[in-house]
Amino acid sequence: MKLKMMYSFLNSDINIIEKELEETIQPESLLLKQASMHTLQAGGKRIRPVFVLLAGKFGQYDIHVMKNVAVALELIHMASLVHDDVIDDADLRRGQPTVKSKWDNKIAMYTGDFVFALALELMTNIEKSAAHKILANTIVEVTVGEIQQIKDKFRFNQNLRDYLRRIKRKTALLIAVSCQLGAIAAGVDEFFHKKLFRFGYYVGMSYQIIDDILDFTSTEKALGKPSGSDLLQGNITAPALYAMENDVVRAEIEKVHENMAPEEVLKIISLIKQSGAIERSYALSDRYLEKALAVLEELPENKAKKTLRDIAKYIGRRKF
Amino acid sequence: MKLKMMYSFLNSDINIIEKELEETIQPESLLLKQASMHTLQAGGKRIRPVFVLLAGKFGQYDIHVMKNVAVALELIHMASLVHDDVIDDADLRRGQPTVKSKWDNKIAMYTGDFVFALALELMTNIEKSAAHKILANTIVEVTVGEIQQIKDKFRFNQNLRDYLRRIKRKTALLIAVSCQLGAIAAGVDEFFHKKLFRFGYYVGMSYQIIDDILDFTSTEKALGKPSGSDLLQGNITAPALYAMENDVVRAEIEKVHENMAPEEVLKIISLIKQSGAIERSYALSDRYLEKALAVLEELPENKAKKTLRDIAKYIGRRKF
Numbered sequence: 316m317k318l319k320m321m322y323s324f325l326n327s328d329i330n331i332i333e334k335e336l337e338e339t340i341q342p343e344s345l346l347l348k349q350a351s352m353h354t355l356q357a358g359g360k361r362i363r364p365v366f367v368l369l370a371g372k373f374g375q376y377d378i379h380v381m382k383n384v385a386v387a388l389e390l391i392h393m394a395s396l397v398h399d400d401v402i403d404d405a406d407l408r409r410g411q412p413t414v415k416s417k418w419d420n421k422i423a424m425y426t427g428d429f430v431f432a433l434a435l436e437l438m439t440n441i442e443k444s445a446a447h448k449i450l451a452n453t454i455v456e457v458t459v460g461e462i463q464q465i466k467d468k469f470r471f472n473q474n475l476r477d478y479l480r481r482i483k484r485k486t487a488l489l490i491a492v493s494c495q496l497g498a499i500a501a502g503v504d505e506f507f508h509k510k511l512f513r514f515g516y517y518v519g520m521s522y523q524i525i526d527d528i529l530d531f532t533s534t535e536k537a538l539g540k541p542s543g544s545d546l547l548q549g550n551i552t553a554p555a556l557y558a559m560e561n562d563v564v565r566a567e568i569e570k571v572h573e574n575m576a577p578e579e580v581l582k583i584i585s586l587i588k589q590s591g592a593i594e595r596s597y598a599l600s601d602r603y604l605e606k607a608l609a610v611l612e613e614l615p616e617n618k619a620k621k622t623l624r625d626i627a628k629y630i631g632r633r634k635f
Numbered sequence: 636m637k638l639k640m641m642y643s644f645l646n647s648d649i650n651i652i653e654k655e656l657e658e659t660i661q662p663e664s665l666l667l668k669q670a671s672m673h674t675l676q677a678g679g680k681r682i683r684p685v686f687v688l689l690a691g692k693f694g695q696y697d698i699h700v701m702k703n704v705a706v707a708l709e710l711i712h713m714a715s716l717v718h719d720d721v722i723d724d725a726d727l728r729r730g731q732p733t734v735k736s737k738w739d740n741k742i743a744m745y746t747g748d749f750v751f752a753l754a755l756e757l758m759t760n761i762e763k764s765a766a767h768k769i770l771a772n773t774i775v776e777v778t779v780g781e782i783q784q785i786k787d788k789f790r791f792n793q794n795l796r797d798y799l800r801r802i803k804r805k806t807a808l809l810i811a812v813s814c815q816l817g818a819i820a821a822g823v824d825e826f827f828h829k830k831l832f833r834f835g836y837y838v839g840m841s842y843q844i845i846d847d848i849l850d851f852t853s854t855e856k857a858l859g860k861p862s863g864s865d866l867l868q869g870n871i872t873a874p875a876l877y878a879m880e881n882d883v884v885r886a887e888i889e890k891v892h893e894n895m896a897p898e899e900v901l902k903i904i905s906l907i908k909q910s911g912a913i914e915r916s917y918a919l920s921d922r923y924l925e926k927a928l929a930v931l932e933e934l935p936e937n938k939a940k941k942t943l944r945d946i947a948k949y950i951g952r953r954k955f
Contacts, residue, residue, distance in 0.1 A: 401744060421785060424718060424744050429778035435755070436771040444762045451756040458749035465741060 318360065321625045324618065325368055328378050332364045335386045339433050350414050350426040351393075362522075363388040365626070366490060367497035370511045372619030374501030383440040384500045388493045390434035395457065395489075397427035411539070446499045453492045460484025468549035471569045475556050479520070482527075487519030510613050514623065517607035521631040524600035527552035528593055529633075531584055543584045546571055553599055557592035564590050604631030638680065641945045644938065645688055648698050652684045655706045659753050670734050670746040671713075682842075683708040685946070686810060687817035690831045692939035694821030703760040704820045708813045710754035715777065715809075717747035731859070766819045773812045780804025788869035791889045795876050799840070802847075807839030830933050834943065837927035841951040844920035847872035848913055849953075851904055863904045866891055873919055877912035884910050924951030 322329070340351040364385035371381045400413040401423045414423040438450065464481055467473055494515035498508035529538065530545045531554050538544075545552050549571070559565040564586050571583060587593070607627045614620050642649070660671040684705035691701045720733040721743045734743040758770065784801055787793055814835035818828035849858065850865045851874050858864075865872050869891070879885040884906050891903060907913070927947045934940050 398744060398748065401741060420740060421721060422782070424721060425778055425781045425785070428718065429775070429782065432771065432774040432778050436768075436775055439764060439768045439771050442764045444759060447767065448756075448759040451752065451759050454752040455749070455756055458745060458752045461745045462742070462749065465745070 318626065318629055321629065322365055322369070322622050324622075325365065328368055328381070329361070329364070331378060331382055332361070332368075332385050332389070335382050336389060339386060339390065339437065340430070350418055350422055351430055353411070353414060353417065359392075361389060362626075362630075363392050363490060363493040366493040366515060366623075367500075369619040369623050369626075370494040370497030370503070370508075370515075371501035372617060373498055373507060373511070373614065374503035376501050380441070380500055381497065383437045384446075384493075384496050387434040387437040388489065388496070390430050390437070391454070392489060394427040394431035394434065395461075397423050397430065398461070401427075441496075441500050443499055446496050449492060449495060449499075453488050456484050456488055464550070467551065469551075469572070471551065471559070471565075473551055473556070475553070478551065478553060478556055482520060482523040483516070486523040486526075487516045490519035490522065491515035507614060510610055514607050514610045514614075514627075517603045517610065518627045518630060521600045521603035521607065521627070524553050524596055524603065525631065525633060528554055528596045528600070531587060532593060541577075543580050546583070547573065547575065547580055549573070553596040554587050554592040557595045558587040558590040561590055600631055604628070607631070638946065638949055641949065642685055642689070642942050644942075645685065648688055648701070649681070649684070651698060651702055652681070652688075652705050652709070655702050656709060659706060659710065659757065660750070670738055670742055671750055673731070673734060673737065679709075679712075681709060682946075682950075683712050683810060683813040686813040686835060686943075687820075689939040689943050689946075690814040690817030690823070690828075690835075691821035692937060693818055693827060693831070693934065694823035696821050700761070700820055701817065703757045704766075704813075704816050707754040707757040708809070708816065710750050710757070711774070712809060714747040714751035714754065715781075717743050717750065718781070721747075761816075761820050763819055766816050769812060769815060769819075773808050776804050776808055784870070787871065789871075789892070790869075791871065791879070791885075793871055793876070795873070798871065798873060798876055802840060802843040803836070806843040806846075807836045810839035810842065811835035827934060830930055834927050834930045834934075834947075837923045837930065838947045838950060841920045841923035841927065841947070844873055844916055844923065845951065845953060848874055848916045848920070851907060852913060861897075863900050866903070867893065867895065867900055869893070873916040874907050874912040877915045878907040878910040881910055920951055924948070927951070 337352075340348060367385040367388055368376075368378075368381055371384075397414050400416075401420050406413060406416040414426050418426075438447065441447075460481060460483075464485065467477060467481060491512045492515070495508050495512040498511045503511070527545060530542060530552065533542055535541050541547075546555060546568075555568055559568055567583050567586055571580070604627060608624060611620060611624055611627070657672075660668060687705040687708055688696075688698075688701055691704075717734050720736075721740050726733060726736040734746050738746075758767065761767075780801060780803075784805065787797060787801060811832045812835070815828050815832040818831045823831070847865060850862060850872065853862055855861050861867075866875055866888075875888055879888055887903050887906055891900070924947060928944060931940060931944055931947070
């Protein structure tokens with residue numbers, strides 16, 4: 316089953332979200348609008364809005380309240396991607412030129428700032444102070460993580476814990492908070508919105524580990540950017556970390572530098588694949604997926620819960 | 636009278652703010668801490684926290700509530716400076732190397748993001764939704780202004796209205812909001828917190844115009860950066876705009892480009908000074924100052940009001 320089919324009962328609400336996303340990004344400045352729309356239209360799975368809406372289904376769900384949180388979370392995600400592309404010197408994302416490559420780093424910086432500010436503006440429609448505290452705290456963690464990611468580049472003596480902490484801040488927290496804030500906006504009790512946070516956190520970890528695997532195993536066409544990009548940029552992810560347990564492979568991986576010839580990189584990727592690191596990374600992702608599914612069991616039975624289960628399994632097992 | 640003397644009765648509270656500023660910036664990441672502390676310790680007048688506190692004196696003033704707003708506004712200001720220095724390729728601010736010159740643009744970008752996130756976290760201690768709406772809306776305006784500033788660089792056919800709109804977003808709004816949020820946090824009525832907003836707005840305009848004058852008239856030592864920097868970076872400010880009303884001077888100003896030799900720039904600055912543009916810029920600043928003082932008259936008489944009057948006059952008339 317395709318991802319979109321899983322939440323087809325939300326289709327009309329998802330359309331409202333899409334419309335709201337476009338309408339939000341209508342600043343006076345044409346340049347800013349172009350740069351923001353460019354990011355918006357590059358697409359993406361809109362997985363955070365979907366989690367917001369599904370979590371809201373555990374409480375008093377009103378799309379006109381929920382949409383503020385759903386759009387805000389997607390905008391925060393977009394803003395972080397725009398800033399990320401500056402850090403990664405990325406020219407392509409989802410097969411499209413990035414803001415920083417189409418314009419420049421400065422425009423990308425302020426486009427990110429602007430999109431983020433729009434998200435904050437939307438969130439002020441939610442008059443629940445717990446939601447704001449959780450979100451602000453998450454954003455602090457995310458920015459700390461972003462600096463850590465720069466420091467960890469090409470640091471070959473890092474371990475799996477460093478990696479897990481990094482992806483927590485980079486991905487899992489914002490997905491966890493999407494679930495939690497969706498629930499809070501719908502008036503869900505603390506006991507359950509904390510469970511939804513845990514669910515989102517585990518799904519987010521599983522999701523990012525798979526993403527990091529696909530960077531090694533998928534094709535340029537499917538990724539929308541060259542495969543092996545992470546390693547070449549010095550982002551040491553789970554497959555590389557597992558592979559480095561073998562001293563011979565480690566010695567090769569440690570040779571990686573930004574200007575390495577593509578055929579050299581391909582050789583190293585091939586070594587990593589042969590080392591069993593991909594399978595071990597899938598097993599790591601699976602452990603998070605299992606935890607996500609277990610937390611879900613503690614929530615009341617309803618259609619949203621079934622959908623969250625389907626999405627988690629889809630995300631945690633996708634091979635492309 | 637020196638600026639600090641004007642609000643000496645706030646000294647113990649200002650010390651609390653300074654301590655809180657330092658304590659807030661204590662992240663896990665040493666690099667982030669260093670970059671943030673560097674910005675913090677570069678100093679500055681802390682004029683926004685002072686406005687927050689003084690505005691709070693019109694209501695129920697509790698320093699343990701007020702400090703959240705005061706520190707948040709200073710952090711937002713700091714964050715915007717760190718991002719500004721990336722845009723301006725500035726190597727010096729207040730005589731100190733900027734984050735972007737001491738580290739690099741990427742670190743500067745995320746340091747700004749981090750400091751801004753800390754500000755949001757502090758603001759969540761203020762459980763007044765009006766405050767959050769006003770702040771979020773202001774931040775949207777500020778980011779739109781930042782993009783506009785990039786677009787307006789070296790655009791010699793702009794007019795005074797473009798300039799005024801730019802400095803509104805760049806400076807005046809955040810000072811206006813410092814006054815307004817200080818008042819809101821202290822429970823001041825809408826009628827009066829809107830007056831305080833107007834006061835801050837006019838003072839902010841006056842302040843920035845003077846700043847832009849000083850860039851032409853002051854010394855490198857006093858500015859902490861070479862004089863004439865604005866023009867050289869393509870920032871067309873009030874003195875240049877007035878001077879361009881003379882076609883001969885305009886023709887010279889339009890020759891300015893980023894790699895112009897310093898002696899050439901000095902010649903043009905000298906032309907601008909001779910054109911009467913400095914005096915006209917002072918008169919422009921004065922008009923805003925007068926408006927600020929007039930709004931202030933509509934507020935209840937107290938020590939804070941007297942101090943705001945003194946500060947406004949000091950700011951609007953400083954010649955160095």
